[in-house]
Amino acid sequence: xxxxxxxxxxxxxxxxxxxxxxxxxxxxxxxxxxxxxxxxxxxxxxxxxxxxxxxxxxxxxxxxxxxxxxxxxxxxxxxxxxxxxxxxxxxxxxxxxxxxxxxxxxxxxxxxxxxxxxxxxxx
Numbered sequence: 001x002x003x004x005x006x007x008x009x010x011x012x013x014x015x016x017x018x019x020x021x022x023x024x025x026x027x028x029x030x031x032x033x034x035x036x037x038x039x040x041x042x043x044x045x046x047x048x049x050x051x052x053x054x055x056x057x058x059x060x061x062x063x064x065x066x067x068x069x070x071x072x073x074x075x076x077x078x079x080x081x082x083x084x085x086x087x088x089x090x091x092x093x094x095x096x097x098x099x100x101x102x103x104x105x106x107x108x109x110x111x112x113x114x115x116x117x118x119x120x121x122x123x
Contacts, residue, residue, distance in 0.1 A: 002026035002112050004096045009117030012086055016121075020081040022096030022114055029077040033103045035110055036070060036081045038092035038119075045095065045107060049081060052103040059103055063089070086121045093118050 008020040022034070035050040049070040050059045058070055069082040079096060094117050097110035104110070 002029055002032060002098050004098060004112055004114035006094065006096045006114040006117040009094060009119045011120045011122060014086060014088055014121055014123050016086050017082070017084045018086065018119060020083070020094055020096075020117060020119075022079045022081075024077040024079070024098065029098075030074045031100075032098040032112075033101060034070075034072060034079040035097045035099060035104065036079075037095045037097060037107065037110075038090075039095070039116075040092040043092075047105040047107070048094070050099075050103050050105060051079065054102070057103055059105060061105075083119070086119075088121050088123050091119060091121045 002024045003026050006022050033052045036048040037045050038048050039045040047061050051070045067085045072079040096114040098112040099110045101109040
């Protein structure tokens with residue numbers, strides 16, 4: 001298991017950018033694929049982006065494709081989510097998660113979760 005701590009959330013105007021970070025502690029971060037999910041008020045948690053542990057393959061939800069970029073720095077045990085051209089619909093709590101699967105969009109594949117960081121996009 002890894003422990004995950006997100007940071008970088010905040011309030012931003014529509015069209016702006018934010019970069020979220022997720023620092024991992026524990027063993028073998030490099031062997032986990034990593035994902036970002038988000039949960040808006042009153043809605044289910046949804047997949048945003050994922051990155052594999054082996055090849056760095058990435059996968060994105062259609063709603064964020066071309067605007068968000070997921071990356072990882074295995075030397076720092078950290079995964080990032082660069083969010084550009086933010087929209088009010090991006091307002092949510094963003095969660096980082098770790099999975100033993102190669103790469104996955106499914107919540108059930110992820111066994112470790114951070115506490116979340118709030119992103120609020122104002123119009």
